[in-house]
Amino acid sequence: MIDIAGIIIICVGVAFDLFGCIGLIRLPDVYNRLQAATKCVTLGTCGIMFGIFVLSGFNSLGIKSLICIPFILLTSPTAAHALARGAYIFGVRLWDKSRMDEYKANK
Amino acid sequence: MRKSVLFIVTFILWLLLTFTLHIQFVITGVIVSLLTAFLFGNMFVKNWNKVFQIKRYLWFLWYLIIFIWECLKANFDVAYRVLHPALPIKPGIVKAKVSLKTDIARTILANSITMTPGTLSVDITGEHIFIHWICIKDENLEVSCQEIVDKFENILARIFE
Known part of the structure; x- marks a missing residue:
């Protein structure tokens, strides 16, 4: 029973990873792509980690994968933030149909 | 005091990561945590009252x-x-x-x-x-x-x- 629950959680994680990758291809510019990549890939990877924990229980492997979850949750948005800011400062433009850009006035 | 907070946190993290109480792992953990706390203690905990x-x-x-x-x-x-x-x-x-x-x-x-x-x-x-x-x-x-x-x-x- 626990095995099935773990496998289902891993499958949901992989599905969200897949949505993130589809978003990476379909969305128009750097900033929108970062949105899809950060959100879906973070939760997808956390799902896989949590599934491994459910499958293996409280042993060396399970605890390690459980500790990885807060690390991913801390580092992944930070990396997205750095990439978005770096791209803007480097001069990557927003998509043509973007509604507004209040960051431009700040520079 | 600020450094000991970081020491405790890093040592617990080490114990969880290795997940064993074998003496050689514990000694290594103490040394590494002490080093980390000594080097970076001032950067993380600004006001240790808040921790408790x-x-x-x-x-x-x-x-x-x-x-x-x-x-x-x-x-x-x-x-x-x-x-x-x-x-x-x-x-x-x-x-x-x-x-x-x-x-x-x-x-x-x-x-x-x-x-x-x-x-x-x-x-x-x-x-x-x-x-x-x-x-x-x-x-x-x-x-x-x-x-x-x-x-x-x-x-x-x-x-x-």
């Missing part, structure tokens, strides 16, 4: 519940936008006010905003945070921008300040 206040941990649990709920909502939101054939997005960068002062609270706020539906924090300068929003609401723009920040700001102020 139970109320902050209860607020942190409440924050975790809200964060996980928002994170799940964000993922279904992205999945919907990505899989929809017409690609329903109206992106743009908007601006909102931040009143948090400490570095760690601002960092966690930016991370939380990145994980909430449709938003990605781009930069924080002084009192303003710049947010890339995938689907801008046209009516009441300023109010709805501020709502993104306010959702987490009150809780984070209670945890970290």
